[in-house]
Amino acid sequence: MVKRRTLTQAKVLATANQLIETKGINGLTIRDLALVLDVRPQSIYNYVDSLSDLLDQVGIQFVQSISDRMNEKMANLTGDEALMTFAQEFRAACENHRGLTPVILDLNDNLKIPRTRKAMVQLYQDMFKPLQLDDSSRVENTLYRSALFGFIIQEVGGFFKLNDEELDERFTKTMQLAIDQTHLTKD
Numbered sequence: 001m002v003k004r005r006t007l008t009q010a011k012v013l014a015t016a017n018q019l020i021e022t023k024g025i026n027g028l029t030i031r032d033l034a035l036v037l038d039v040r041p042q043s044i045y046n047y048v049d050s051l052s053d054l055l056d057q058v059g060i061q062f063v064q065s066i067s068d069r070m071n072e073k074m075a076n077l078t079g080d081e082a083l084m085t086f087a088q089e090f091r092a093a094c095e096n097h098r099g100l101t102p103v104i105l106d107l108n109d110n111l112k113i114p115r116t117r118k119a120m121v122q123l124y125q126d127m128f129k130p131l132q133l134d135d136s137s138r139v140e141n142t143l144y145r146s147a148l149f150g151f152i153i154q155e156v157g158g159f160f161k162l163n164d165e166e167l168d169e170r171f172t173k174t175m176q177l178a179i180d181q182t183h184l185t186k187d
Contacts, residue, residue, distance in 0.1 A: 007039055012047045016058050021099035025055065025111070052112035059103040059116030066093045067123050074127065080179050086127055087148050087175040094152045101156050105149055140182045147178035
């Protein structure tokens, strides 16, 4: 009797996610993915065009999960509370999925993930349009994004030598400073 394979798009992406979480994005290869899925590498190409396409699909899926969580958490929030909640939830997603964080923050110039980048921009715009903070030309909005993404990059990169409580306090203070700046009037 011939063993029937049940490879699906969902299984390919879920397994790629697991590999990224354990090996990092640079540790993911089509060959390793095929090995874990117990299929020939060629079979993976029925679901992705290339390694970059695979990373892009994984990134889009991750951004969508963050977006879903944000919509749930921020449903009835406005102003500073919404800004702080967005920052905390985005940081939590990155902490819980450190392997995927470089994908959504595009920390690797070699990645060709245009749809993930577009999805991240759309997430940010969707969350902040109701707060009138979707105008990326405002310096205050740039400061908020820079504080949020910069902190997370430093945290994931191991730059901080603080315990968890001190790190949480540092994050809250950093983001509050950035949020306070969003109240400045336009030039």
